[in-house]
Amino acid sequence: MKATPLMFILFRFYLMSFGKTSFGSRWVKRFLVWRFIWKEKERYVASSKYFTPDELC
Amino acid sequence: MKGSFDRFRQIVLSQIPRLLGLGDRDPFSETYGCFDRVFWHYRLIDFPNARFQEACWPLSLLYRHSFEGNLYYQNEKVRQWTEAAIRFWASHRHRDGSLDEAYPNERGFCVTAFSTFAVTEAMLLLQIRxxxxxxxxxWLLGHDQPFVANQMAASAVALLNLYQLTNEKRYLRASQERISTLLSSQDETGFFPEYGGADIGYLSLTLACLAHYWRQTKEGPLWESMGRALKFLEERVEEDGHYDYRQTSRKTQFLYSYGLAISDSPPLERLTQGLEQGTLLNPVWLDDRYFIQLTTDYLETYLLSWESRR
Incomplete structure (x- = not known):
């Protein structure tokens, strides 16, 4: 799944919504959000990959 | 008893699509051959549970044996997936040869013994090295678990299989010593201790492992010991395969069948009756973590009955 401009906009909005925090915790939160979105993307992209008998052919 | 074995076949075949779904079957994937779906697909854990690689054993049995409803007999894809599972197991061992089940760097005896048992069975069946x-x-030579009979029994068969694969006599000697240790720990009433007490479920698993060992070695003292353990079960397993698990040392609810089938014992009839009635715990009801092992056990029992009917 390719990243779209809308995704970047939403991501920036998400980061901006954190408000005023200390410098260190702000970057920790940004990393955690990025990592969460990245992992979610992987889960979304991956098909269910269940086995069906047609795979035997 | 002949008709009752069909229930084993039905249950096994119902579980194979589920089992295959646990495996990464994409040959271009970094985790090709991994059967811990929570690891390779959902990525919710950072290391694979090596016990899931035991899936290679029932797959190898299905590949090798033709019977009613077995779509997997001599199917090349099944062989490839089995080999991939074996190679994933091999490549995820620690440097010392041990494996992990519950946490990183666990180097667990249970997981190493049981997974080696299963993987070596598949290797012997499909001639994979x-x-x-x-x-x-x-690693198995240097580690044991004398208080847990089922794990000792599994390690004994694993060592015996390793001897068959490598021809190294030290594995054969070690497997014989394990069996001797196990037999000497047997209680006079017939059970093998599980953390100091009797557990019906684990006793049936120990018997299943010992039955594999006995089929290869035909040792007399082992057969007698298994007879005493079967007597212990016979006195406690009810007509429909149930027993009071609340009084046992590990409170397990399952009943492995292969050790009962090897001698066509009364508890086997009771187990099959429970399956026919649909009241007995069976692989369909187990969670992903343990259904593979009981499915394999049922498959082995069915194939044993198949052999005896030929």
Whole structure:
């Protein structure tokens, strides 16, 4: 799944919504959000990959 | 009893699509051959539970044996997936040959013994070899779990299989010593201790492992010991395969069948009756973590009955 401009906009909005925090915790939160979105993307992209008998052919 | 074995076949075949779904079947994937779906697909954990690689054993049995409803007989894809599972197991061993089940760097005896048992069975059936089996053999030689009979029994068969694969007599000697240790720990009433007490479920698993060992070695004292353990079960397993698990040392609810089938014992009839009635715990009801092992057990029992009917 390719990243779209809308995704970047939403991501920036998400980061901006954190408000005023200390410098260190702000970057920790940004990393955690990025990592969460990245992992979610992987889960979304991956098909269910269940086995069906047609795979035997 | 002949008709009752069909229930084993039905249950096994119902579980195979589920089992295959646990495996990464994409040959271009970094985790090709991994059967821990929570690891390779959902990525919710950072290391694979090696016990899931035991899926290679029932797959190898299905590949090798033709019977009613078995779509997997001599199917090349099944063989490839089995080999991939074996190679994934081999490549995820620690440097010392051990494996992890519950946490990183666990180097667990249970997981190493049982997974080696299953993987070596599949290797023997399909004539597949992986490099450096010896490091796992060395690890098993140097570790044991004398308070847990089922794990000791599994390690004994694993060592026996390693001897068949490598021809190294030290594995054969070690397997014989394990069996001797096990027999000497048997209680006079017939059970093998599980953390100091009797557990019906684990006793049936121990018997299943010992039955595999006995089929290869035909040792007399072992057969007698198994007879005493079966007597213990016979006195406690009810007509429909149920027993009071609340009084046992590990409170397990399952009943493995292969050790009962090898001698066509009364508890086997009771187990099959429970399956026919649909009231007995069976692989369909187990969680992903343990259904593979009981499915394999049921498959082995069905194939044993198949052999005896030929």
């Amino acid at each position: 992986v490099p450096n089996l010896e490091k796992t053999g060395r």
